[in-house]
Amino acid sequence: MGIRYQEAGRLMNGHDGGITKVSFSPEGSYIATAGLDGRVCVWDTESRDLLYSFNGSCPVLSLVWIPPDEDTILCGLQDGNMAILRIAPHHITVTGFWAHAYPVECLALNSGDNRLASGAHRELLVWNWIESTGMFILDNAAPEPLKSRWNQADEEIVTSVHWTTPTGSPALLLVTFMYHGVMLVDTDSWTRLRTVAPNGQIASASLSDDGQRLAICNTVRGFQIYCMRTGASLAAIPHGDGEDAHPKSVLFCHGSLALLGGSSTGELNVWNIIDTVTKGPTLNVPESENLEPTVLHTLPVPRRAKASAVDAYYFDDADEFFIAAGVMNDASSSMCVLWKATERGEGRDAEQSDQLRASRLSPKALATILVVLGAAFMAYFWISMDVIEVADA
Numbered sequence: 001m002g003i004r005y006q007e008a009g010r011l012m013n014g015h016d017g018g019i020t021k022v023s024f025s026p027e028g029s030y031i032a033t034a035g036l037d038g039r040v041c042v043w044d045t046e047s048r049d050l051l052y053s054f055n056g057s058c059p060v061l062s063l064v065w066i067p068p069d070e071d072t073i074l075c076g077l078q079d080g081n082m083a084i085l086r087i088a089p090h091h092i093t094v095t096g097f098w099a100h101a102y103p104v105e106c107l108a109l110n111s112g113d114n115r116l117a118s119g120a121h122r123e124l125l126v127w128n129w130i131e132s133t134g135m136f137i138l139d140n141a142a143p144e145p146l147k148s149r150w151n152q153a154d155e156e157i158v159t160s161v162h163w164t165t166p167t168g169s170p171a172l173l174l175v176t177f178m179y180h181g182v183m184l185v186d187t188d189s190w191t192r193l194r195t196v197a198p199n200g201q202i203a204s205a206s207l208s209d210d211g212q213r214l215a216i217c218n219t220v221r222g223f224q225i226y227c228m229r230t231g232a233s234l235a236a237i238p239h240g241d242g243e244d245a246h247p248k249s250v251l252f253c254h255g256s257l258a259l260l261g262g263s264s265t266g267e268l269n270v271w272n273i274i275d276t277v278t279k280g281p282t283l284n285v286p287e288s289e290n291l292e293p294t295v296l297h298t299l300p301v302p303r304r305a306k307a308s309a310v311d312a313y314y315f316d317d318a319d320e321f322f323i324a325a326g327v328m329n330d331a332s333s334s335m336c337v338l339w340k341a342t343e344r345g346e347g348r349d350a351e352q353s354d355q356l357r358a359s360r361l362s363p364k365a366l367a368t369i370l371v372v373l374g375a376a377f378m379a380y381f382w383i384s385m386d387v388i389e390v391a392d393a
Contacts, residue, residue, distance in 0.1 A: 003005040003296060003297070003341050003342070003343060004149065004296075004297055004341070004342055004343075005270070005278055005297050005299055005323065005339040005340065005341055005342070006340055006342055007299075007337065007338070007339055007340075008322065008338040008339055008340040009048040009338045010048075010302075010323070010335050010336070010337050011031065011033065011041070011043050011048055011165065011335060011336040011337075011338070012333075012335045012382065012387075013050070013333070014033060014035075014041040014043070014050055014053065014335075014336075014352075015033065015035035015036075015037050015039055015041065015333065015334045016035075016037040016332075016333055016334075016336075017034045017035050017036035017037035017059075017329070017332075017334060018035060018036060018306075018308070018326075018327070018328035018329050018334050019033050019034070019035050019036075019308075019326030019327055019328060019334045019335075019336060020036060020059070020060060020061050020062070020307050020308070020309055020326070020328075020389045021033065021034040021060070021061070021062055021063050021309050021326065022284065022309040022310060022311045022324045022325065022326040022336055023063055023064065023065060023311050024065075024311050024312075024313040024322075024324065025065050025070040026047070026065055026067040026068060026069075026070055027070055028045055028315055028322075029044070029045055029046075029070055030042050030043060030045060030051070030070060031043045031045055031311075031324055031336065031338075032063055032065065032172055033280050033309075033326055033336050034060035034061070034062070034063045034075060035059070035060060035326075035334065036059040036060075037059070038055060038057055038058055038059055039053060039054065039055050039060070040053070040058035040073065040075055040085060041053050041054075041064065042087065042092075043072075043336075043368060045313075045322070047099075048338070052087060052091075052092050054094060055094050055138075055202065056075075056077065056083065057079075058060055058077050058078045058079045059077070059078040059103075060075050060076070060077055060078075060083075061076050061077065061078055061103055061104060061105045062075065062076035062104055062105055062106055062107045062154060063075045063107065064074070064107045064108065064109050064116075065109075065254070066084075066109060066129065067109075067111050067319070068111070070082065070087075071086060071087040071088075072085070072086050072087070072134075073085040073087070074107060075107070075108070075137075076099075076103075076105065076107050076118065077096075077104060078104075079101070079103070079118060080098060080099060080102060081096050081097065081098050081099060081102065081104070082096060082099045082104055082107075082118065083095070083096040083243050084096065084134065086134075086171075087278055091362070092254070095134070095155045097136070098120060098323065099120070099125070099127075100118065100120035100121075100123050100125070101123065102120040102122070102123060103120055103121065104119075105119060105120060105121075105158070105159075106118065106120075106158050106159065106160055106161045106163055107119075107121030107161070108139040108146065108161040108163055109129070109163075110163035110165070110171050112163075112165055112171060113171060114130075114131065114138060115127065115128055115129070115139065115163075115171065115187070115295075116128075116129055116131040117142075117149075117161040117163065117173055117175075118161070119158030119159075119160075119161050119175070119270040120158070121155075121156075121157055121158065121269055122155065122156040122157065122158070123141075123158075124141065124142040124158050124161070124175060125138060125139075125140075125141055125142070126138075126139045126140050126141070126142060126173070126187060126313065140187075140190055142173060142175065142185050143183075143185060143190060143191065143192055144176050144192065145157065145175075145180035145183050145195070146180070146181075146183065146192060146195045146268055147174060147180060148197070150201070151179045151180055152357075154178075154179035154180065154202055155178070156177060156180060157177060157178035157179065158175060158176070158177060159176045159177060159178050159202050159203055159205065160175070160202075160204050160205040160206075161173065161174070161175050161176075161202055162174040162175075162205070162206075162207040164207060164211030165211075166211065170187060170188045171187055172184055172185065172187065172188070172193065172211075173185040173187050174184060174207055174211075174214065174228075174377050175363065176202045176204075176214075177202065177299035178201050178202055178203070178207045178260055179201060180197075181195055181196050181197035181198060181202070182194075182195060182196040182197075182198075182205075182214060182216075182226070184194050184228070189332040192204055194228070194231065196214075196226055196228075196231040197222060198216065198218060198221075198226070198233075199218075199220065199221065200217050200218040200219060200220030200221045201218065201219040201220060202217065202218060202219075202265075203216075203217040203218075203248070204216070204217045204248075204249055205217065205220050205250065206250045206251045206252045206259075207252070208252045208256035209252065209255060209256045209336045210256065211228065212227065212228055212229060213227060213228065213252075213256070214223055214224065214225070214226045214228055214235065214337075215252060215259055216250065216252045217248065217249065217250045217261070221236065221238070221239075222236065222237050222238040222239035223236070223237040223239070223250055223259065223261050224236050224237070224354060225259070225273065235273060235293055237261065237271060237293055239263055245324045247307075248262045248263055248264055248306055248307060248308040248328075249261065249307060249308050249309060249325075250262075250310075251311065251312060253270070253309050253321075253323070254321070256313075257272075257273060258270055258271060258272055258273060258274075258296065259271045259273050259293065260295025260300075260310055260312065260323060261307070262308065262310055262325060263306075263307075264305035265305050266300070266301045266303070266304025266306070267298055267299065267300055267301055267303065267304070267307075267358055268296075268298070268299040268301060268310065268323070268325055269295050269297070269298050269299070270295070270296045270297045270299070270323075271293035271296065272293055272294050272296050273293045288336075290341040299323070299325070299337075299339055300338065301327060302327065302335065303327075303329075304336075305327040305328060306327070307325040307326070307327060307328070308326070308328045309326035309328075310323065310324065310325045310326070310327065311323075312324070312325050315373040319328070320340065320341070321340070321341040322338055322339065322340055322341075323338070323339045324336055324337070324338050324339075324341075325337050330358065
């Protein structure tokens with residue numbers, strides 16, 4: 001059967017301003033939303049009820065759940081502070097600390113070694129999470145991005161941070177900058193391993209489950225997918241028509257075999273990025289041939305608002321897949337919309353959708369693939385540690 005998406009609910013009356021971040025908890029029991037109104041809301045995924053609400057004094061720009069439990073959230077604030085929210089049965093307790101001189105817009109936690117990366121304008125720091133004390137201790141500052149004569153005068157602005165851990169190797173930190181491309185950092189030696197420099201400006205990015213592909217929101221060219229092994233472009237998806245049409249958010253989903261992208265035109269698209277020849281992801285497509293992804297489904301956003309915050313979660317036991325999108329209404333009430341994947345269709349759509357479902361229904365097979373690709377990925381870096389710049393024609 002083919003995959004389509006139906007609206008499953010709306011999380012309303014939680015935010016008076018635009019929603020900046022949406023995140024499912026580690027087990028999918030809750031959805032946390034952050035907003036420009038300074039509020040963090042925690043919702044019950046099944047009932048859609050608002051369970052907890054924290055009201056801060058300044059906009060909340062980023063958040064991340066701290067695993068393994070579902071009772072701790074870290075938030076990045078506009079004033080440079082980071083707040084730790086601990087959820088108790090009937091209340092939320094809050095502690096915080098000053099972390100940056102700029103608004104904290106990017107957070108990524110590596111659950112393997114409890115290290116946190118935080119990005120705030122030009123600042124990129126790594127922290128150690130001490131679970132016994134519930135505190136973050138500063139570890140180090142990441143190196144600056146590589147510059148060229150084309151972007152020497154541009155500001156360094158971090159737009160996303162990601163952790164990737166090749167098998168048997170230390171964690172690597174992947175960072176995107178608005179004007180200075182993509183940088184991969186060895187967090188043991190704190191050296192740059194690789195840079196990729198696409199034409200345009202990177203607003204946000206998503207890393208595939210295996211760490212092999214990076215999808216970016218390019219404000220000039222739309223959505224792009226890059227191979228992190230070589231830096232080559234694998235696919236390009238233009239944004240919509242019109243001067244006001246800009247990509248706003250991007251996320252790999254369905255085992256990284258599909259791409260979710262939001263825009264300023266009030267819709268979300270789910271693209272199929274399976275190679276129809278090899279039946280594998282775009283990584284297997286010859287890099288001299290760009291894949292042309294096809295739209296699986298278009299999800300309309302209420303009132304054609306900007307969907308700048310997205311997340312997705314697959315419930316293995318129930319075989320259910322959900323997409324959540326936060327709406328950006330700057331000065332009015334904003335909601336989070338949920339969609340649920342259902343089945344329909346036959347023929348080619350069914351064949352492609354079966355592959356998407358297989359990526360969810362066969363976790364052992366997917367894990368094996370990730371191990372093999374991760375080993376090859378790390379072997380490449382230890383053989384060749386040079387810096388490569390890639391520019392689109």
